[in-house]
Amino acid sequence: MRFRLPHVMLLLIGLLLMNTVAADNSGPIIPKGKGEQCVADTDFMRRNHMDLIVHQRDETVIRGIRDEPFSLAECVDCHVQTDANAKPIRIDAEGQFCSSCHTYVAAKIDCFGCHAAVPDPIDDKKLGFAPAANEAIEAYLARNLAENNSVGDRSSVESNRLAAKNPPDLAQTHDALRTFRQKHVQAAHSARTPLHRESVLR
């Protein structure tokens, strides 16, 4: 059913070409993930991510194991891109991470017909952020992102690499803020603070 090896080879050759001949547009343009590295060796991920997540999904659904690294939700979290307004773009949208290579190798996945293709919106109100602080964060992000536009609109792998080598302060700040807010989401979900009630009864 699958002709994985040839595809991967093609892909790798494509990547190689792109790396050596930066101007060549013959390969997929893969947006860069957040953080330093992937949940496993990058090359290993390129080849084996399908088996990893499919294995993970059975572990989770059938055996209830949720603390393993290859969760689809995690992939989305790290690999999703944001547009100029700091809004996340669907990870399966054209040119986005999960469709970049797949379009190239004509693979089709249906995962995001069910799975959220963007991280859950962070509804700060129910997290109990002070509205003022919240607005400040939003404004800061929007301003910087619009200026730099470096997260959403990447035109080539070359710029990816550059971005990876010299991450602008902005990206770091963005990540830090994001992690901070995410921690609060998790805390709110697990503690089921009374604040949650508003969202339930909303």
Add this chain to the structure above:
Amino acid sequence: MKSTASNSPSNASAAARRRFLQGLGTIGAALVAGSAVLPANAQATVKEIKGVTGKHRWGLLIDTTKCATGCDACVRGCNAEHGINSTGNPDTDAQWIRKIELKDNLTGQLSSLPMMCQHCESAPCVDVCPTGASFKRADGVVLVNKHTCIGCRYCMMACPYKARSFIHEPITDQLTRAPRGKGTVESCTLCVHRIDASGSQPAEKSAEKTVQQPACAVSCKEDAHNAITFGDLNDPDSEIVQAIERSQAQQVRADLNLNTGVRYTRL
């Protein structure tokens, strides 16, 4: 060495190991000395057991005397938790949990209760599913594995409680914790994502204290009705088992002998 054993999870395999080690101790000092290495290994294997086991069987108790007529807090809680939005047609919408108002034919007494997947021990939906997508987790939660569900809807034909919903339309804006999509069948999951989120807790602690409650139970509590109790049916000391015994709670359609995981008081 002894202290290591008593620290380990008090489950069957740990007990067996303890017996085994005691046996070893009686054999001789030389062996005891050798077994100093063993418990470390054994400890490791016990800890390696991951994922849900049959140690717990999760269930719900619905106290119909506390369930308020016209209140649908549990339904709203469930819908918010799983990102279920109504399209306005109750016959094709997903309804993981629904409220039913009843009148006794003899006494005329009104009662109210929520109906959802009853998480049967011998679940008809699991028996009939051709691909095995409809399955019962080791801890008794009946689920649909939406990755292998082909949407044949035989489980819906088989369910005596009409507890399952087929997704008739494409869905957008799902929540990360609740993937849902057109063409598959779904039903109450007993909020497994919450159960599992607390699954890494040490096993000694009483189950109810550490395991997160399902969204319906939380909402019911927040509305000050407290009609839904969640807990471990396998634990004779748990609140739910005690309450079931006290109130003589019943199963819906007990005649079918399905040994449901959801029980009702004063049915």
Add this chain to the structure above:
Amino acid sequence: MNPTHRFQCLKSYQASYWFCVVVCALLIGLGAYCALTMEHAGHIVSGMNNHVVWGLPHVFAVSLIVSASGALNGATLASVFGNPHYKPIARLSVALAMCLLIGGLLVLVLDLGRPDRLIVAMTTYNFRSIFAWNIFLYTGFLIIGVGYLWMMMEKRFHRHVLTAGRIALFWRIVLTSGTGCIFGFLVGRNALDSALLAPMFIALSLVMGTAALSLVLVVLAKWQPAVLTTALIQSLNRVLIWFLLALLYFSVVHHLTNLYVSEHHDIERHLLSGEHAALFWVGHILLGVIAPIVIIVSRKPEFALITRMVVSSACALLGSAALLYVIIIGSQSSPQVLFPGKTVVQSSFGDGGFTSYQPSLWEWGLGIGGVFLALLLCLVVLRVLPLLPESTHGSGLRVNGVQSALEPSDSTDHSAASVAVSGS
């Protein structure tokens, strides 16, 4: 088996043949369009909902599958029961059965929520599921059908025809029972929870299969008159009556036992006097059983034998489909009793009430497409394989006369068969 029977492909190049092919193709195209629409938009465009989860496509699919196993009857009568009138159409009977089955399965598959996951259905099995057994029964039926045809078509294998016929007979009984069991063991559905459904489905399959075979024969006789002899028509009509009576018997017993079980009363009332009453009484009883019997036994000379066969078969086919509709839809639209002794005052899911179901045009299209796919397959197969008796002048009586004289070996086979069966 019989030297006097020579077979050939369908040779007709008459306009009527091509007309049939084009009509079939058009309707298949329509069906494909409907299936695509349903797959794309979801089942929301069908009339189905979370009460009536199996709708009109299932009625079509079950009708086709059940007819398939019944259509095999022609071959069984010829090779297992040694009936000479059926020998010329034995091959056709097997081919038709396989085509009908494929048509039915296709409708079933296209009505899945995720037809794209068919590969999952074929690679992962839950062996406790009757549905999964049925997948084996269906594939087995096709394989046995191919083997059976092969035995009949290869001269050197003729001596195995009887064995193949017996296996096929056994298999089709199991298959139809299996189809009945899909519905028969649903504890939650009061109207269905009955072991009687299995024998009833067998009777249903005999009626529908015989009727379908008769109609196909009439059409084929236009191009190849040798397929239909007077004796064959008479025999087909006769067996149809018996099958109809058997069906009526099981249908009556089924409803009587349901009436006897008091918890099923409401549902019985719904089935026999509610929304589906007209379909049951007019469709199944009047059109489906009484009309065909009356038409066949009436000796009015103004109706030609063949006309009587066409009308009675069409009536029986439609009436049986109506019965299936009542069984499948009726059982789902009636409420499931969850709380005996209590009345449901209110429920967001309409518990305690009857659901109405209106099949949408997409469903009709899908079902009809399946029927005509089966027919087109048959038309094509008949063109490429020599399955029809060779056209000779003056077919009918000659075949009869010659046949009985030439059959001694087969009738001994037949007695051997009954010994074997009673011995096992």
